[in-house]
Amino acid sequence: MIDTINAAARKVPAWVLYILLILPIPYLFYSAATGGMGVEPINALEREIGELSLKLIIFGLLITPLRKYLKLNLLKFRRAIGVMAFVYVAVHLGIWVVLDMSLRFDQMWSDIWKRPYITIGMVAFVAMIPLAVTSNNLSVRKLGGAAWRKLHKLVYPIAVLGAVHFIMVQKVWEVEPMVYLAVVVALIGTRYVPNIKARLSTSV
Structure with missing residues (x-):
């Protein structure tokens, strides 16, 4: 089964994923504009785009464990997922800047400093910029592997900050954002478990 999925994945060009992942954005804007997102469409749109960006970040983190533990190789799609996660975060920020705050830059600057969840979100966005800029083969050659x-x-840390931001945005404690954070921590933990086991085995 895994071999069949891997063989099928090898035949799918990475650009197909870019197209598939961009499609929800115009659909969600259309839904918000036509009354499909309730009485507060801007807030609903902002949250939906933000949550999708977090899901993409999580899926990007999931690719290595899938390959390591299940032999499911989706590595060729990781760059597309990462770039599109940044696109979604940028759109999420753009909704806040243009639609929510109506370009009131003084108010936005004040909120960035006074509201921790906005501060955390902005830090995560800024940290994503160098990753997006260097998500190409030229940057790999210039920087070295x-x-x-x-x-x-x-x-x-971006994934952790994104999950914490999502938790803090909620008006009340909700299970779903906590699950996202738990999944992020677990996926990051899979990177370090083998190293811990190796150190323990060499120290015995």
């Missing part, structure tokens, strides 16, 4: 991989480990 080791430096490039080290830079892209920023995705770990």
Whole structure:
């Protein structure tokens, strides 16, 4: 079964994923504009786009464990997922800037400093910029593989910040955002469990 999925995945060009992942954005804007998102469409749109961006970040983190533990190789799609996660975060921020805050930059600047959930979200967005800019083969060659991989480990704190931001945005404590954070922590933990086991085995 896994071999069949891997064989099928090898035949699918990465650009197909870019197209598939961009499609929900115009659909969600259309839904918000035509009354499909309730009485507060801007808030609903902002939240929906933000949640989708977090899901993409999580799925990007999931690719390595899937390959390591289940032999499911979706590595060729990781760059597309990462770039599109940044696109969704940028759209999420754009909705807040243009539609929610109506370009009131003084108010936005004040909120960034006074509201921790906005501060955390902005830090995560800024940290994603170098990852998006270097998500290409030229950057890998210029930086070198080791430096490039080290830079892209920023995705770990970004994922944590994104999950915490999502938790703090809620008016009340909800289970779903807590599950996202737990999944992020678990996926990051899979990177370090083998190293811990190796150190323990060598120390015995």
